[in-house]
Amino acid sequence: MKGTQLGEFEELVLLTIALLFDDAYSVAVVETLGEKLERPMSLGAVHRTMQRLEEKGMVSSRFGHATAERGGRSKRLFTVTLAGEQALQEMRRIRNELWAGIPKTAWSGL
Amino acid sequence: MKNKPPRWAEWLVERLTAPYQRDEILGDLSELFQKRGFRYGYSKARLFYLLDVLLLMHPRLWRSKSRSLAYANYPQLTHYQHPSPLVMLSNYFKIALRKLHRNKAYALINVVSLGLGIACAILIFTLVKYHLSFDTFHADKDRIFRVYTELHDNKTRYNPGVPNPMGDALRQGFTAFEKVGRIAFLEKRVVEVSPNKKFTEDIAFADPEFLEIAHFPLEQGNPKTALLERNTALITDRVAKKYFGTDDPIGKIVHIDDSLVVRITGILRNLPANTDIRPEMYIPFGNLKDHTPWMVEKDWWFSVSDDMQCYVRLKPGVTAAAVDNTVLPAVSSKYYDEKMAKYFRFKLQPLADVHFNPNLKGYTEKKNLWAFGLIGLFLIITTCVNFVNLSTAQALGRSKEIGVRKVMGSQRGALFWQFMTETALITGMATLVAFGLAYLALPVVNQLFEINLTLNPFNDVYLITFLPVLLLLVIFISGSYPGLILARFQPVMALKGKLSQRQLGGFSLRKGLVVTQFAISQLLIIGTLVIASQLRYSQQADMGFEKDAVVMLPIPDNKKSKINTLSAQFSELPGVESSTFFDTAPAAEDVGNTGIQFDSRTESEKFSISIKAADDRFVPTFEIPMVAGRNLNPSDTIREYIVNESAVKALQLKSNQDVLGKRAVINGRPGTIVGVMKDFHYRSFHLGIEPLCITTRSENYMNCAVKVNLGNLPATLAGLEKSWSALYPSSIFTYQFLDEEIERFYKLDTMMLRLIQAFAGIAIFIGCLGLYGLIAFMAEQKTKEIGVRKVLGASVPSILWLFCKEFVRLLLIAFVLAAPLAWWVMNGWLNNFVYRIELGAGIFALAIVITVGIAALTVGYRSMKAALVNPIKSLRSE
Secondary structure, three states: OOOOOOOHHHHHHHHHHHHHHHHOOHHHHHHHHHHHHOOOOOHHHHHHHHHHHHHOOOEEEEEEEEOHHHOOOEEEEEEEOHHHHHHHHHHHHHHHHHHHHOOOHHHHOO | OOOOOOHHHHHHHHHHOOHHHHHHHHHHHHHHHHHHHHHHOHHHHHHHHHHHHHHHOOHHHHOOOOHHHHOOOOOOHHHHOOOOHHHHHHHHHHHHHHHHHHOHHHHHHHHHHHHHHHHHHHHHHHHHHHHHOOOOOOOOHHHEEEEEEEEEOOOEEEEOOOOOOHHHHHHHHOOOEEEEEEEEEEEEEEEEEEOOEEEEEEEEEEOHHHHHHOOOOEEEOOOOOOOOOOOEEEEEHHHHHHHHOOOOOOOOEEEEOOOEEEEEEEEEOOOOOOOOOOOOEEEEHHHHHHHOHHHHHHHOOOOOOOOEEEEEEEOOOOOHHHHHHHHHHHHHHHHOOHHHHHHEEEEEEEHHHHOOOHHHOOOOOHHHHHHHHHHHHHHHHHHHHHHHHHHHHHHHHHHHHHHHHHHOOOOHHHHHHHHHHHHHHHHHHHHHHHHHHHHHHHHHHHHHHOOOOOOOOOOOHHHHHHHHHHHHHHHHHHHHHHHHHHHOOOHHHHHHOOOOHHHHOOHHHHHHHHHHHHHHHHHHHHHHHHHHHHHHHHHHOOOOOOOOOEEEEEOOOOOHHHHHHHHHHHHHOOOEEEEEEEOOOOOOOOOEEEOEEEOOOOOOOOOOEEEEEEOOOHHHHOOOOEEEEOOOOOOOOOOEEEEEHHHHHHOOOOOHHHHOOOEEEEOOEEEEEEEEEOOOOOOOOOOOOOOEEEEOOHHHOOEEEEEEOHHHHHHHHHHHHHHHHHHOOOOOOOOEEHHHHHHHHHHHHHHHHHHHHHHHHHHHHHHHHHHHHHHHHHHHHOHHHHHHHHHOOOOHHHHHHHHHHHHHHHHHHHHHHHHHHHHHHHHHHHOOOOOOOOOOHHHHHHHHHHHHHHHHHHHHHHHHHHHHOOHHHHHHOO
16 A cells, blocks of 8 residues: 555545546536435535545546536546556455455354 | 526635636536536525535635646646736736836836936925924924014014013013023124134024923033023034034033133034024023123114024913914013004914014925925826826837737736736836935035935835835826726737727827926926026126125124224235225115104104115225215214115105205114215115115124225235234134125025926926837837838938927927916016016027927937938838
8 A cells, every 4th residue: 555545435436436437527426426325425525535536646637628507617527547546456455355354153143 | 696606605715716726616516506406496506505615615725736736737727717916916027027128228218217207206205394394393392483573664574583672571471481482593603612723603692491492402411500500501512523522522611702701511412404493502691791782782672683583382272373462462562652562563483384484584485395396296297108108109019919918818907907017117116216316416405405305215204105105106197098008909909910009099198298298398498497597687687886806704893993904904905996894785685674754854754764884985886876966974973874766766856966965864863865876786686676875884884895806816815814814813704705695695596496407407308208219119110101201202301300290299289388387487486576587488489499409309310210211121021
């Protein structure tokens, strides 16, 4: 991991960005995450997280097209970088290892 | 407005968000709003919007882009659609500097002309402030007044002095006064520190209360006993250093005019520059009777001398009007009989008025100061006009820049402020130049006004507030109009280069500005010419007596024997033609006035007559023509008078002969009128010739005039000094030529002339700079036109005329405006003189010739250059 940690919310946002692939921008992330988690998301929180992710180099951004409903303002589109993908893979591996390591009796004993 | 997010919230986010993410966030918010509005209705969406805005509040929102992001692949341009003002300012500065660098001549003209204008404004401001600050440093200055005298006969005369018992009278009988201080001013007394160390000093005899009224603190010595003990003196620190160097001055003995010996008991702090009370040596009032007994002789209520003054401080709550209306009339009626009480009236003059009341020997009138300020304002306007002119002309040259800026999204406001920044930059540089100029000019100004101004913006609150105000004013007056013009450009037209002078607008305004500028210059030129010719007239006109080659000497001691000795010794000198003794010169500022009772008439005459005391050689020495009768008899005891023609007229006599041999009581002394002189100017040309009489009276003689042969002047002067010094060993020899003394009557006028000359010069110079800039620009614009004209056969003069006709026309319009105004102002000024020149057409013609000449010189060189260009060169390049 070499110093870059992913927080839980960060991981979720990063995953959502990967999921949305070509249309990953803040509003889409807010909506998708909102639906999945079944709780309203604040734009501010998502925005800041995406900023942090970009600073960590896990996503890159470019400017997309402006639409009328945005009042003619362009959106910023995010793509997961190689570093981001590796971080996600790493997280998944660690989780899988942990899952695999849980003894069966741990669950049924209760 | 149903489906729009709340404007104020949007505005708030726009303000707060860092520029690089502003668009994105606003877009997100608005997209969310639209989606939610579609789904849940707009009022709910609006609530969500506000919630989102609230949750956006986080330092990340306004923090500038973090460093790691700076490397990210951000498209740069779009981030700065609403750049922060500071960033833009540095861009403006950069562009402005480049512009100035590229157009050095333009920059130089602007900086120099603005600099000149601002320098004048700074100097004028300092000067006006200096005069307004006179005597404002005294404690309780609002309660301090000077008592002055009004003498009411057929006209009212004013005298800043009072009869000498006034001080005591006010002190004893009246309760309105907190302090009453008499002070007697004596100018140019000889102070002897040691036999070979003598100084001429203005001294004053004052009551101890005077120093409590006036705020002149003691640095050494006891303020409680100062001026109480006779034969003591207070001197200022400066004088102490002059007399005694580094020695302790306290206890030192000095002699004053042979008649008084005083001991220094205190040192006053140096007098501030802004006080009209100039003596630097104070002696107890009681000593005055030892020094100048006539000033205090027998408590005389019937004599008023300028030099005997009385300052008072009223008790708090007492108004000056109350004192004027009750207390001072009571003084008059208590000490005079009914008739004289009408004649002698006393009033209070506020301390703040002392410097400004010309009736009471004030230095200058306030209206002069305002006139002065107005000239300063004129100059500033001229310079601003220059700037506006040049920069609107230049505006065409930058149409491409403006066009590009507009296409890139510059708003009008931004372009306007860009131009204002440029103006501010130029003005800033001009201010530095102005300070340099003001510092250079300050010694000259100080010398001209005989004052001691200093210029230090860092310890002068007024100047430091005045400067920014002035700068803002200049920046706005000169920057706003061209700024508006620039900001108004249509980008398409500007980029196509299709803007012409006419479309720029303001060509007629520019013409108007040039007219204003030249009207101001011409006004000042006419003023200069009028004042100069009036002064030349005053100084060269025949005064009615001989004033050339006459040396004037003071007579410190007028004992008959001394005068006779001096006269005998002078007549032996080879260069001396004749000499005469008298009280005041044939033309003098101060002439005594008195009443006259003629012949057997029972009543005194209604008019007052000026009186001079002079010996029998006065008339021949000054070559005053006698029109009837004979000159005075040398005797001092047989009272004889000679009068001038005006006196005969005032006595309503038909012929000059009628007055001869008649008895007259003048100044209370009966005598016989033996001769009539032709009228001569015995005062300055400001005043008319009024009745005058001359009589012999040696105890009044204070001056001696020696008519010398100009052939060997230095030797003659040395001879005069030798005899004079031998006779008056304790005095200091000084002399002056009569014509120079007469010139000094017009000192104030000469000062004004110098000033207006300077201002006219500056105004013309600034105007010419502007004109040069305009013509240079015009020449550039018309390169093609001139080329085509030349190809078609136009001659050089006709092309020159193309340039000149416009300016000649403007000059003429300016003249039409300036001439009546100048006539009105200068006629007012000439009315100060009884003997004056008439405002002829010549002066006005000369003024216009001068301006046209100067303008032609300015325009000529540049337009000549343009006219001589080979048309091949100007037409080849397309």
